Amino acid sequence: MGGSIAGLFAARVLADRARQVVVLEPDEITAEAGTRAGVPQDQQVHTLLPAGHQWVERWIPGVTEEARERGASLCGPDKTVTALNGFPQASYEGGHHMLAIGRPLLEGLIRDRVTALPHVSLVRARATGLRYTDGATDGVRFVPTGADGHGTQEEETLAADFVVDAMGRSSRLSHWLEEDGYDQPRLERLEAPVNYATALFERPTTFEDLESAAVLQLFTPDHPSGGVSVAAANAIEGGQWLVMLMGYGDNRPGRTAEEFRAACAKLPGIFGEATSGALTRPVVAYHQADSRRRHFTGAGGLPARLVAVGDAVASFNPVYGQGMSSAALHASCLASYLAGGADLDTAATEFFRLQQVVVDAAWTVSAGGDAARLDAANGTEVPEEVRRQRWAMEQILEATLTDGDVSRAFQEVSYMLRHPAALADPDILKKAMAANEGTVTP
Structure with missing residues (x-):
């Protein structure tokens, strides 16, 4: 249920073990990836962290090379800079690679490869509920969707031996479970009001030494950065710089090209250079009020043959770039669970236990910093x-x-x-x- 990156990774894992995999996705999927209504943040900077990059290549080998052929940048340690208050972090031997790419292109490449498998199909429909037999999920209720994304026909039911919730942070699974007499996973929220502004600029060929680069600037609250807490610049496909500014609370990066460039002028020089080219897309703003996670491990009365992945389980402050990599790691947990001789007639407790290790680790990184910032702001x-x-x-x-x-x-x-x-x-x-x-x- 859900054909975003988390759902596609889950479909890829299930394709190794299932006779047929059906992905229910309500949004229109076109040949060109484009934007999807179900991913309001897809025009913002997305980072495929090294862990996520490794798992992408594990499940879909060759997708990195295909992305590079389309203009994405594979940034090694010599082309990746992470800085604190304008000072680069110390280098070390080895280093890792990150893929600088627009989210729509990456999702499109993954979707094309997964749905090209002979027993994987994508159906344009919105999941509306589950069906059960003897305490196990055995079907998904759905409504086919039309061009406007709304249901156009009567509700139908698709029989299923195993169901994955990948419907994102707005997933209705918990509500369905409660309505159907099962335990509802506890929802935890942490206030983290973040305001993004992202724009695309032409990447002049004169910046040859910067044509494969990913730059992340972090600022402490007492650093004079014009209200910007995090800034990022990625050299992506189309010969463009994808530049992002992020502020907390009342700090909202500029929405016009002039305001955006003025804010970048107060940052280290790379941001002035990255925004010096022609604007190729208007500034796009995005707001997220909180981080949230659903505690499936504490829900004792869950139906069998049902798991959840991606933002449907945990949706973090996006500034940490953990979303896509977490989705890939959740898929690895699913593969381990199925390979370990899972008893599919009982609740997937072992899967959620494996997944909790990943969620706890990501939550510690993002929620730890946000909780400290919140305590400081409130004088706690x-x-x-x-x-x-x-x-x-x-x-x-x-x-x-x-x-x-x-x-x-x-x-x-x-x-x-x-x-x-x-x-x-x-x-x-x-x-x-x-x-x-x-x-x-x-």
Whole structure:
């Protein structure tokens, strides 16, 4: 249920084990990817983190090369810059690659490859409910959708041996389960009001050294960045720069080209260069009020033969770029669950246990920073243990500017290659403190 990236990854995994895979997607799918009504943020910057990139190639080998042939950039460590308050984080040997690409193109490439499999089909329809037999999901109720995205016919039922909810953060699955007498997964919300503004600019050929680049600038609240908390510039297909500005709360990046360029002029030089070309698409704004997750592991009375993936389970602050990579990791959990001899006649407890490891790790990275920002804004008194944990993270973040080992550990956690627990290693904190020479006090 849902043909976005999470649903497509799940379909790809199921294709290895099912006689037939049907993807129900209400939005119109055209030959050219374009925008979809169900993905209001698809015109914003999207980052396929190294972990996500690895899994994309695992499930759909060759998609990276196809993306590059279409003009996307595969950015290695020499073309990827992450900076704090205008200062680049320390380099280290090795490094990782990120795919700089527009979300519509990436989703289109994945969709084309998955739906080209002989036993995978895509049906334009909106899921409206589930059917059960003896405590197990055995069908999906749906309404075919027309050009306007609304139902055009009577409700039908599609028989199914296994059902995946990939309907995104607005999924109605919890509501259906409660109506049908099953446990409703607990919904957790964390206020994180983010305001995005993204624009596309021509990428002049004179910037040859920048033609394959991904730049991410992070700013602490006390840094004078004109209200911009995060800025990103990706060299994507079409010879364009995709540039994003993000602010929290009342800080809203400019909506006009003039306001956008004025904000970029206050940032490190790369942003002035990236926005110097002709505007190829108007500035697009996006607002998200909160991060949210649904706790399926705590819901004891779930039907069998049913799982959920992607934003239907956890939808994070998008500035951390975890969404697409989380979807790929959820698919890997599904593959492990099915390969492990899953008992499909009982609730998918083992799948949700595997998935929780991924969700907890991503939530720790994004929600940790947002909770600290929220507490500071509200003047909330935090427990001593939490205060010291945040102090330790400040030490680590500061040390990423000067110590390559600390920078590697931090980036590998940010890239979803290592669990956040890696940053709790006493040796990492000692290195950070030594690099900072005590400049951040507890």
